[in-house]
Amino acid sequence: MKKYILLFLIVPFFSFSQSNDKSKKETFKVDGNCSMCKKRIEKATLSLDGVKYVNWNKRTDDLSIIYNNNKVDIEEIRTKIAQSGHDNGEYISAIEVYDKLPKCCKYRDSEKH
Numbered sequence: 001m002k003k004y005i006l007l008f009l010i011v012p013f014f015s016f017s018q019s020n021d022k023s024k025k026e027t028f029k030v031d032g033n034c035s036m037c038k039k040r041i042e043k044a045t046l047s048l049d050g051v052k053y054v055n056w057n058k059r060t061d062d063l064s065i066i067y068n069n070n071k072v073d074i075e076e077i078r079t080k081i082a083q084s085g086h087d088n089g090e091y092i093s094a095i096e097v098y099d100k101l102p103k104c105c106k107y108r109d110s111e112k113h
Helices: 002-019 035-046 074-083 095-099
Strands: 023-029 051-057 062-068
Touching: 023 074, 035 051, 035 062, 035 074, 062 074
Parallel strands: none
Antiparallel strands: 023 062, 051 062
């Protein structure tokens, strides 16, 4: 009987703790050219509290990300990437920031896009 009572007490706890996990997974395009871009994009993204995983694919320009949306939202993430010098959809890097990128990172001027 004690096992059943313990089970009824533990099950709601596990259900509650799992429902509080607000991890979201998203993929979107981020402009860049090289491994320096990759490092910059991933570093900027990982600097935000709540970002658990990030990977930018320089061949496809896809950024895959897993984040806790209780701590950070996608707008904050995309804004941070733009502030690092990389356009991503409607989030455009300021020209002053873009102009400071190394020559190999100038994706707006490349034939890739």
